[in-house]
Amino acid sequence: MVRPPYLFWRVDDVTALTPNLLRLLELFGGYGYPACLQVIPGQLDPGLPGSLREVGRSLGVSLLISQHGYTHANHGGELYEYEFGPARSRSLQSADIRAGGQILAGAFGPDFFPAFTPPNNAFDENTLTVLEELGYRVLSQEGRRYMGKYSFADFSVNVDALLDFETLEPTPLPALCHSVASLAFPGSVTGLMIHHELMDERAFHILHELMSWLRTRSDIEHTTFQHLAEMI
Numbered sequence: 001m002v003r004p005p006y007l008f009w010r011v012d013d014v015t016a017l018t019p020n021l022l023r024l025l026e027l028f029g030g031y032g033y034p035a036c037l038q039v040i041p042g043q044l045d046p047g048l049p050g051s052l053r054e055v056g057r058s059l060g061v062s063l064l065i066s067q068h069g070y071t072h073a074n075h076g077g078e079l080y081e082y083e084f085g086p087a088r089s090r091s092l093q094s095a096d097i098r099a100g101g102q103i104l105a106g107a108f109g110p111d112f113f114p115a116f117t118p119p120n121n122a123f124d125e126n127t128l129t130v131l132e133e134l135g136y137r138v139l140s141q142e143g144r145r146y147m148g149k150y151s152f153a154d155f156s157v158n159v160d161a162l163l164d165f166e167t168l169e170p171t172p173l174p175a176l177c178h179s180v181a182s183l184a185f186p187g188s189v190t191g192l193m194i195h196h197e198l199m200d201e202r203a204f205h206i207l208h209e210l211m212s213w214l215r216t217r218s219d220i221e222h223t224t225f226q227h228l229a230e231m232i
């Protein structure tokens with residue numbers, strides 16, 4: 001991708017309009033940044049689609065709704081947690097991914113964009129084959145990107161915006177700014193991951209500061225999976 005450094009915000013584990021999600025969306029609205037919300041279909045609060053439409057309108061925030069697994073169950077073990085991975089056959093994975101997509105497409109209608117984020121950022125070759133078969137447009141995981149072999153695009157996150165998962169401590173602002181600055185160059189796509197339900201007061205403060213710092217980087221374009229997928 002030639003042109004600006006692109007950046008997207010991926011918000012994981014969305015199920016309901018909780019106080020933390022509302023607070024987060026107020027921040028996005030205030031800065032005018034779009035958010036890619038990853039909704040867990042099997043835990044969906046039936047009121048969420050209506051609430052998000054209302055909040056999106058009133059806050060002027062652009063929201064893209066995509067799929068975060070099916071139920072977010074752990075079918076792995078304590079050491080390697082996953083919903084989609086080696087212990088799940090291709091047909092089991094296919095049934096779960098398809099069922100989850102149908103729930104979200106039914107609940108959100110045209111607001112649902114077929115991007116898939118596997119829980120725990122874990123998946124195997126079967127997961128990728130199923131996503132291809134079911135016509136998903138985007139995979140978003142963490143780390144190395146899969147481009148070329150499949151027809152979906154891979155827009156994975158490369159910065160955990162707020163947490164060190166070992167300690168559950170917020171990442172200090174200078175480290176976050178350094179990570180983004182080292183990744184954001186023309187033609188690049190930087191993905192920031194947020195787990196809003198784990199955020200405390202300090203984490204919200206740091207996020208506010210990070211968003212404020214990003215305003216000084218006017219070369220960076222804040223975008224969504226859908227926009228990125230349409231560009232390639």
Ligand SMILES: [Zn+2]
Nearest residue numbers: 012013119120
């Ligand atoms: Zn998750």
